[in-house]
Every structure is written in C-alpha cells, then in structure tokens.
Amino acid sequence: MNHAYILTLSCPDRRGIVHAVSGFLFENGGNIEEAAQYNDPDTGLFFMRVQFACDQLTHQELSSQLKGFAEPFKMNWKLHATTQPMRTVILVSKEGHCLNDLLFRCKSGLLPLDVRAIVSNHREFYQLAASYDIPFHHLPVTAATKAQVEARQLEIIESEGAELVVLARYMQILSNDLCKKLAGRAINIHHSFLPSFKGAKPYYQAHDRGVKLIGATAHYVTADLDEGPIIEQDVARVDHSKTVEDLTAMGRDTESQVLARAVKWHSEHRVLLNGHKTVIFK
Incomplete structure (x- = not known):
C-alpha cells in the first residue's frame, strides 16, 4: 500500500531546486501527485509544497534522508503523513x-x-x-x-x-x-x-x-x-x-x-x- 506524504519547504532561491526535489523523491520511490512552488523576488526565497506517495521508505526513513538532502540548500522543511487528521x-x-x-x-x-x-x-x-x-x-x-x-x-x-x-x-x-x-x-x-x-x-x-x-x-x-x-x-x-x-x-x-x-x-x-x-x- 502506498503511503501519502506532504513535503513543505523554503530556502534561498537558486537554479535547479525543483529538479533536485523531484529527483530526490524519484530516487527514494516517491510518486509526485501534486506540486506547487513560488519564488519571492522581494525576499529571494523559494517555497514548495509536494504531495507524493511512497511505499519504499517509512516516515522516519524519509525524514532521515531529507536531512542530508536539505542541508546544501539551507532548507527549512517539514514532512507530514496524510493518514491522520x-x-x-x-x-x-x-x-x-x-x-x-x-x-x-x-x-x-x-x-x-x-x-x-x-x-x-x-x-x-x-x-x-x-x-x-x-x-x-x-x-x-x-x-x-x-x-x-x-x-x-x-x-x-x-x-x-x-x-x-x-x-x-x-x-x-x-x-x-x-x-x-x-x-x-x-x-x-x-x-x-x-x-x-x-x-x-x-x-x-x-x-x-x-x-x-x-x-x-x-x-x-x-x-x-x-x-x-x-x-x-x-x-x-x-x-x-x-x-x-x-x-x-x-x-x-x-x-x-x-x-x-x-x-x-x-x-x-x-x-x-x-x-x-x-x-x-x-
């Protein structure tokens, strides 16, 4: 059974963030179901929300992988499971x-x-x-x-x-x-x-x-x-x-x-x- 997650993040804007996030999810067995992003020209920040399904890694395992992935981008991120209200x-x-x-x-x-x-x-x-x-x-x-x-x-x-x-x-x-x-x-x-x-x-x-x-x-x-x-x-x-x-x-x-x-x-x-x-x- 696929487990659904929502990843939200913000970081200084730079080229290739969307490509990097989608690549990270693909490499970890994620299938993107919904995605949106925004670049704020006034603050130079990038914002993104991605909803995806993944049956290969648990919430804890995904969070552990995300820590290493997010560090070079200086990302503030949160990973949410969608199963519980x-x-x-x-x-x-x-x-x-x-x-x-x-x-x-x-x-x-x-x-x-x-x-x-x-x-x-x-x-x-x-x-x-x-x-x-x-x-x-x-x-x-x-x-x-x-x-x-x-x-x-x-x-x-x-x-x-x-x-x-x-x-x-x-x-x-x-x-x-x-x-x-x-x-x-x-x-x-x-x-x-x-x-x-x-x-x-x-x-x-x-x-x-x-x-x-x-x-x-x-x-x-x-x-x-x-x-x-x-x-x-x-x-x-x-x-x-x-x-x-x-x-x-x-x-x-x-x-x-x-x-x-x-x-x-x-x-x-x-x-x-x-x-x-x-x-x-x-």
Whole structure:
C-alpha cells in the first residue's frame, strides 16, 4: 500500500531546486501527485509544497534522508503523513457561530481535523461540545487568574498533542508568552478586514466610519495584537441603512467562511510563513 506524504519547504532561491526535489523523491520511490512552488523576488526565497506517495521508505526513513538532502540548500522543511487528521483544540467565548460551523464541517468530512478539546471562559457551549462527544473545559478568566488559566490552557493543548489551536471568537488577549509558545499553529478570526479596525468592537468602528464593505480576517496569532500573518480574508457589501446589529449579523457568515477556509488550508499544509506574510498553495 502506498503511503501519502506532504513535503513543505523554503530556502534561498537558486537554479535547479525543483529538479533536485523531484529527483530526490524519484530516487527514494516517491510518486509526485501534486506540486506547487513560488519564488519571492522581494525576499529571494523559494517555497514548495509536494504531495507524493511512497511505499519504499517509512516516515522516519524519509525524514532521515531529507536531512542530508536539505542541508546544501539551507532548507527549512517539514514532512507530514496524510493518514491522520490534524489534532486541534478550539478556544471560544460567547459567540458560537464559528465554533458551530467548524464542528459541523468536521462531522461532515469537510475538514481534516481531530478536535480533541473545546476550551472556553464561559459555559454556553458545553452542550454543543457534548453533542459532538468532545471534552469541554470551562476556564473563567479574570485579571488575577489569567496566568493560571493560560498555564492550564497550554497544558490541555500539549496533553492533546494539538498541532493546531483555533481561536473561534475567543475574546481574550493571549499573553506574549503564550503567543510565542503557539507560534505558527494558532489561528484567530478577527471580525474586521485587517489592517483596518483592529482591537475591540470593530463593527462599531466600521459603522462609525460609514464603510461600504465589512469583512473578516483569519490570521496567525502573534504577540502584536491583530498583526499576525494573514491567511484569508473576505468582505460583504453594506450601505448607509445598515445598523451595527445588521453589520454584526452579516459579518457572522463571513467570519465562519473565512475561518473555515484558513483552517482547511492549514490542516492540509498549504500555508507557508514568509516573514510577516504567508504563501498559500491552494
């Protein structure tokens, strides 16, 4: 039986990288099923994603071979087996539309996720979690307990072996320390079209400015609030007659769709970090 893998890599650009990668996979019994690459002229970096089948070497053996192959190219690389869905922990507060959408997509086979736990600072969604047979952790947050709560959150994330943490409208600002520990594996949905209207109540800010488009942004979490590398965005058209409540209601659909797309691409290893930006192989 062929085993499927995804290889992602980035390195300084030079001639012959695609030829070298395809040759390496051929020599080790790999059959390329999907491949994409991008050369960034601004940074001089090369990015590549290759999905391939291989029945001659195990994951460990391939990884060992890749270490020697990648060194002359100064490659940052990761090798992923595609057989298991990505272990995920979801954080949520009182707004449940994104959470509900993600869980339904997982149940329907539309997202390759294994949701191991739902963590919330409120109790609203313990029954929803139970209906999907997912452990629910209620961790109320105050200024006095923030450090202890984040320690418990990290304990849950690590004990579940989570490769992805999704902030599905989790309305607490993570500490710099936790952001660093989750770097590259935590996705937030911001209910605005960043970089405009950062921080709290962006729909109120948008309404006050009389915008004609509202949007949502899915991005990686960093210590700089709402400044992380952007994965996906979308917009909805509005006019002067819309109230703040109208904007909020319309925005929920956009938020859910944007977050679902970002999570899907991340779970399929289609997103590569490029400094404060992303390269996405759709």
